[in-house]
Amino acid sequence: MAVDLLLGLQWGDEGKGKIVDVLTANYDIIARFQGGPNAGHTLEFDGIKHVLHTIPSGIFHENAINIVGNGVVIDPVIFRKELQNLEKFDLDINSKLFISRKAHLILPTHRLLDAASEAAKGKAKIGSTLKGIGPTYMDKTGRNGMRVGDLELESWCDKYRSLANKHQAMISFYDVDVQYDLAELEAEFFEAVEHLKKLTFIDSEEYLYQAQQAGKKILAEGAQGSLLDIDFGTYPYVTSSNTTAAGACTGLGVAPGNIGEVLGIFKAYTTRVGSGPFPTELFDEDGATMSKVGNEFGATTGRPRRCGWLDLVALKYAVQINGVTALMMMKADVLSGFDSLKICTAYKYRGKTINHLPFNIESDNVTPVYTEMKGWKKDLTRMTKESEIPETLNQYIEFLEGELQIPIKIVSVGPDRKQTIHRSK
Ligand code: GDP
Numbered sequence: 001m002a003v004d005l006l007l008g009l010q011w012g013d014e015g016k017g018k019i020v021d022v023l024t025a026n027y028d029i030i031a032r033f034q035g036g037p038n039a040g041h042t043l044e045f046d047g048i049k050h051v052l053h054t055i056p057s058g059i060f061h062e063n064a065i066n067i068v069g070n071g072v073v074i075d076p077v078i079f080r081k082e083l084q085n086l087e088k089f090d091l092d093i094n095s096k097l098f099i100s101r102k103a104h105l106i107l108p109t110h111r112l113l114d115a116a117s118e119a120a121k122g123k124a125k126i127g128s129t130l131k132g133i134g135p136t137y138m139d140k141t142g143r144n145g146m147r148v149g150d151l152e153l154e155s156w157c158d159k160y161r162s163l164a165n166k167h168q169a170m171i172s173f174y175d176v177d178v179q180y181d182l183a184e185l186e187a188e189f190f191e192a193v194e195h196l197k198k199l200t201f202i203d204s205e206e207y208l209y210q211a212q213q214a215g216k217k218i219l220a221e222g223a224q225g226s227l228l229d230i231d232f233g234t235y236p237y238v239t240s241s242n243t244t245a246a247g248a249c250t251g252l253g254v255a256p257g258n259i260g261e262v263l264g265i266f267k268a269y270t271t272r273v274g275s276g277p278f279p280t281e282l283f284d285e286d287g288a289t290m291s292k293v294g295n296e297f298g299a300t301t302g303r304p305r306r307c308g309w310l311d312l313v314a315l316k317y318a319v320q321i322n323g324v325t326a327l328m329m330m331k332a333d334v335l336s337g338f339d340s341l342k343i344c345t346a347y348k349y350r351g352k353t354i355n356h357l358p359f360n361i362e363s364d365n366v367t368p369v370y371t372e373m374k375g376w377k378k379d380l381t382r383m384t385k386e387s388e389i390p391e392t393l394n395q396y397i398e399f400l401e402g403e404l405q406i407p408i409k410i411v412s413v414g415p416d417r418k419q420t421i422h423r424s425k
């Protein structure tokens with residue numbers, strides 16, 4: 001059975017958590033393939049809001065197995081807090097949450113290195129979530145990292161010590177003011193590691209291979225979004241992993257030929273948290289309305305998200321890179337009430353009109369070219385049926401489908417599981 005992928009097509013926070021939760025009913029296994037606790041995936045049902053950072057978004061479904069894949073980086077301290085938040089829901093975690101032995105560990109000193117690196121960059125900082133993501137992936141590709149499977153070896157403490165010592169020397173190299181009490185951080189880390197060791201570690205590529213052979217339905221859950229991809233995003237203002245479809249192959253050990261549907265998820269407008277170019281960013285009333293109605297604050301850091309119109313040039317690029325086969329449009333309800341809506345269909349770049357992302361995308365060298373569409377006034381949040389979708393929203397959807405040549409299968413009209421319209425067209 002092929003493995004389906006679900007990934008964000010913008011700068012993250014598209015609503016992946018909600019949709020994975022909605023779709024889990026159709027799957028046996030949900031497997032996260034990259035990123036770490038820089039992610040914040042929000043799910044809402046029965047009047048309760050849950051935010052997950054490392055744990056896959058299928059965890060609340062009774063029969064689904066959830067796997068943290070080899071491409072993910074895990075901070076035992078944050079992981080422990082996530083598990084503590086789940087305790088009251090009686091989820092039988094040990095029988096439904098498995099962790100890849102090949103996933104890398106975020107050490108306390110990785111977080112400190114992240115802070116030092118950002119402080120050293122000053123105004124040019126990436127706007128990292130400061131969860132230690134960059135330094136951990138650097139140790140992975142530098143072949144110095146510590147993996148979950150190392151915790152099963154007697155010598156793991158020695159390995160930890162020599163890596164942490166090296167990190168401390170690197171922190172002083174940065175020559176910036178990063179205050180820390182390593183003894184305190186380590187006490188918390190070692191305690192959290194003991195908790196992590198109580199969970200089930202697996203060779204996830206083997207587990208997933210056997211599951212495919214047995215005909216299990218598997219959904220791979222991405223974190224971040226395509227425009228934050230280390231290769232194809234708005235570099236250097238990106239994260240440190242491949243957030244695009246190929247990341248699922250390396251982050252889970254799934255062969256490219258065994259990928260089935262590629263489900264691409266996007267907001268009906270655009271948001272971005274952290275630094276970096278954002279051609280359609282709004283600094284006016286319209287942007288403020290999106291921010292307020294959409295409650296656009298980061299699920300991990302609480303930082304306000306920058307808001308702007310939908311950027312179809314960027315979206316087309318993401319659809320292309322990922323080979324998206326079906327689309328899901330989120331937060332349509334947030335655009336209710338606008339008289340007219342803008343969609344960026346091209347950029348003016350160095351005197352030319354272009355339809356692709358240029359190498360050097362800067363907000364001040366790219367001017368969006370907009371198509372204007374009529375808005376819709378109706379409150380969408382109680383709608384559940386395709387037939388209820390207002391005419392002008394249908395025009396918005398059909399315009400996007402025409403441009404992207406991919407069907408929009410789901411329109412989301414609120415944060416709750418139930419606020420989801422499935423389209424058959
Ligand atoms: P993720 O990182 O892609 O999982 O997305 P986040 O959870 O970081 O951010 C999405 C936010 O939008 C969360 O607060 C969700 O509860 C919320 N959300 C998801 N879908 C909708 C929707 O259709 N309408 C509204 N108003 N909120 C939504």
Ligand code: IMO
Pocket residue numbers: 008011012013014035038039040041126127128129130131133134222223224225228237238239240273274275299
């Ligand atoms: P989810 O999975 C939105 C952004 C950060 C920063 C850049 C690098 O919830 O969509 P990092 O901590 O990786 O070094 O930060 O990437 N970023 C996200 N933005 N959603 C996310 O995840 C993000 N994860 C990282 O704000 O600009």
Ligand code: MG
Pocket residue numbers: 012013014039040041042299300
């Ligand atoms: Mg998020």
